Amino acid sequence: MDEKVALKLLGGVAQTIAIWEAPTEDPEGMRLRYVNPQADLTSGFKLSGWVGATLAELAAPIREAGGNVDLQLAGDFVTRGHVFRACRNQQGRAFDDPVWQRERAFVLQIVPLGDHRAATVWTDVTENVLALRARREDLRRTLYVLSHDLRKPVRHMIGFAQAFVEDFGATPGVHKGVGFLDEMRNAGERMELLLDGILQFAQLGHVDKWEVVDLVESWTIAVTDYVIDGSGASLSPSVEGTPPNVFGSKAMIFQLLTNLVANSVKFCPPPVEMVLRAYPCKDLPDRICVEIQDNGPGIPKAQREEVFVLFRRGRDAKDVPGMGLGLAVCRWIAEAHGGSIRIVDSDVGTLFRIHLPAVTRSPR
């Protein structure tokens, strides 16, 4: 297939594609070689007018205006370091977290092409993101109704079982069964706790008020609450460096931090050490990477996803109180902010890595 045909094909695909060339070891000398027609629509400025320009030339007007090159060129240069490496070393990359650009969500793939060239491919995933959001909202409503409607029959079962014991418990022959009815009551109380959990989850909802959130302040209050109520008596929290602020719901981010502290306090043998650190994401300039690490037993790789599922608990959690709500709530909160939460490899304990919106840009 000759190059003309290939470029014609690229012009017809749904993705936004740019081809880059880095003939030298200087990243600023990387050159924009080609953009398909969709690029102008999605990148937010007339990218097609810059074909042939070097990165230095592209960035010059932004730098002159005092702007952040990464942010301003977010449409296509968001990961210029990665693009450069893909050109030079043939390292490809795909990013899971969508980036919002002019009311649309895109995910980026960087594809090495050989000969010191690489392509950036932006796929519009707005519809998927919105559909996923709608499904989550459906789930939330269903859980809400469930938590409400199941409460009444549970209360009736327990209430009438107790009424039976009160009225007939002393009757010969019946008193032997009273222990069973006690078990019923215990089961009912456990069920009520589950329903409370479902309700708490169902009430999380969306971020309705976006504001600047001081991570250190939220963290300090979260850990102090634990030290004061005694359950975290042996907790020694610390903050590494100067974490930047994030953008989102103060209440929800506080809840997220609290749940992570609660999780570590539950699972780490004392003395519990927890550290908070945060820094701007290298890959995505509109995100802050927040890390929270404890000194506990850690979570085996195979269970690192399932602990985030509602009512699912780690396999070593049998003897620890709880019902598998805390981390599911954390994931919901991170995702409600357009971010993510994962457990990543660490030398000590469990290391949670959370992506949250930076203050620099209004997220979705």
Place this chain on the structure above:
Amino acid sequence: MRVLRVMLIEDDDRDALLTTRAFSKQKEVNLLRVSTGEEALERLAVKALRPDLVLLDLSLPGVDGHHVLAEAKRDPETCVIPIVALTSSKSDEDVLRSWQLQVSGYLVKPIDLVAFRALAAATVQWWRFNELPR
């Protein structure tokens, strides 16, 4: 000790039975149950039938609990009657809405009968401590 006249607005027979049972050990309490919001509003409109205290289930068919609350609080004659929500709902929305509508208390029906009795005792005691409008 003066009799405390309590109106229980509850559509569910089983809930009414359990609530009555929970309040049954309270002395000098006259508990009257009505099943609908409409009936409750009709009774509240007649001075002679007005209770000292209303226990209100929020999820009623037809005229729901919040509607009863709003109507009662709008009328200068009935707005002084304490209305306490007695409900299954722990949702933030229901709690907030009730307080916005000037509910006098918000109680969640306990799942355990022993706890329900304790709640009934505390409720009666609290409203006995209060000077209620005559």
